[in-house]
Amino acid sequence: MSQNLNNGSASHRDYGATSSSNTNMMSSSTNIPDVNFSGFSPTEFMSLSEDIGHNIQAVNSSSKQLDKILQILGTPRDQQSTRDKVHDIHTKCNSRIEATSIDLQRLTAIVRRGDKQQKLQLEKLTNDFRSVVERYSNIQRRIAQAMRQTYTQPQLAQMQDDREADTEELLQRQQQLQQQQMQFEHDMLVDRERQLKQVEADILDVNKIMRTITALVQAQGEEVERIETNIETTAAEVELGRDELAKAASSRQSYRRKILILLAIAVIIGLIVTGIIVSKLTS
DSSP states (O other): OHHHHHHHTTTSOOOOOOTTHHHHHHTTTTSOOOOOOSSOOHHHHHHHHHHHHHHHHHHHHHHHHHHHHHHHTTSTTOOHHHHHHHHHHHHHHHHHHHHHHHHHHHHHHHHTTSOHHHHHHHHHHHHHHHHHHHHHHHHHHHHHHHHHHOOOOOOOGGGOOOSOSOHHHHHHHHHHHHHHHHHHHHHHHHHHHHHHHHHHHHOOOHHHHHHHHHHHHHHHHHHHHHHHHHHHHHHHHHHHHHHHHHHHHHHHHHHHHHHHHHHHHHHHHHHHHHHHHHHHHHO
16 A cells, blocks of 8 residues: 555655654644745746646545544454554555645745735645545544554464364474464563564654644635735826826816916917007007
């Protein structure tokens, strides 16, 4: 099952994983980096968005694999190899989640200079990531609980008696078989305890991740609201500017009409005065 996860990420960044890295990364994950950029980078935005989207699908795929394993635990199909796969899936998926959380923080910083469409895309990626992490964490806990309550089925076919020996040899074989079975059960319990501790250590502190995601969502919401406010303010200013221009144009037209009227009156008065003067001179 874990091979499918590896193959699916061949064309994307490969995040090596160790479960011990959870605490180191999470200790500072709730702080959103304040990164200053000279401008919005469409190339980096697309690259990070693709990586985050791919990782969300991979985490969802890992959850489906774990869900199938959960149905097997405690049944005759439950084997040591099945439980070993749980730790393998957890290790890879935990690392992927940590890397995605960091990518989301970086993308948030980049999108501060982006437009509303990019911010909405970031908000969708963040919500999708939160959803798959919650589901994955829930399955992790259910598997740990199931492993505490169930045992793997003993593989003792090779220990069966062929019933061809005499009575004394049969008794010796039975005693040997009992000792082997006791040793097998002891070894199985020790291995089961080891696997259970691994699985419990793999369980993510989902509360820390959720705090980081919540901080990202709040920051994105504030950015979107700020953009909407700026758009509304700009629209209002444009409308006000149009009104002012219309008023100015109307004022100019009114002023021109007044000037023309005054000129017409002046011309008329001039003609009248000229007529009076001419009539007096001729008389």
